[in-house]
Amino acid sequence: MTQGFIDRKRLIEAFQFRHACKQFDPERVIPAEDFDTILEAGRLSPSSFGFEPWSFLVIQDRALRQALAEVAWGARTQFPSASHVIAILARKDLRWDGAYLREHMREVKGLDEAAVAARIEKIRAFQQHDFRLFDCPEGLFDWACRQTYIALANMMTAAALLGIDSCPIEGFNRRDAEAILARHDLLDRRVWGLSVLVAFGYRSQPAPAKTRWPLNRVVRWVGG
Ligand SMILES: Cc1cc2nc3c(=O)[nH]c(=O)nc-3n(C[C@H](O)[C@H](O)[C@H](O)COP(=O)(O)O)c2cc1C
Secondary structure (H helix, E strand, O other), rough: OOOOOOOOHHHHHHHOOOOEOOOOOOOOOOHHHHHHHHHHHHOOOOOOOHHEEEEEEEOOOOOHHHHEEEEEEEHHHHHHHOOOOEEEEOOOOOOOOOOHHHHHHHHHOOOOHHHHHHHHHHHHHHHHHHHHOOOHHHHOHHHHHHHHHHHHHHHHHHHHHHOOEEEEEEOOHHHHHHHHHHOOOOOOOEEEEEEEEEEEEEEEEOOOOOOOOOHHHOOOOOOO
């Protein structure tokens, strides 16, 4: 074991183990402690300025899963067989002058009014000029969605490290899926949008071989 939490070989084995699992064993349920650990990996994920612009909606209601599967072509085999399903919601109200950012800075970061005001000015400059998030109507929501993918990845890696399979799912009609969640009072569309879905469970078939470009195709070193 080198310094750290896990040796290199085991770490890469976990990344090789993780694959987009299409069909789970419907008889196997993830123990609560393991699933809580996966959620904790999501909660502890980094986000731009640390604003945690996400909500993890755990969908165990079979009828709701079925309704979502009908508008999610990428989840047809995963949803009925998965042990757990999460709909990852992303915030739409991350504007520099919005109430949520102030609330987060006060309640989570413990900043006083002067520090909040200084930070808001920094965020205004970032959102307006550096990343130009207001140039297109979906810019701010897209920015929040990008943060949620970090939580998505961390949850899938945490699952793999625990020997649990997963499948990320973007194969859905966003408008229709959001309408279903809104009808069930699970999504206030003024504040939230559906970013991405993810299913967890245990594979019922062996994983296909991994296909990736070789490292030298995707990495370019400059100096060093
Ligand atoms: C953001 C995202 C969305 C995806 N959406 C779907 C999906 O809707 N349905 C599906 O079966 N796989 C989906 N995948 C799985 C990819 O097809 C898969 O990760 C890719 O082909 C690489 O294969 P591997 O994950 O098995 O290594 C998605 C993957 C990502 C990262």
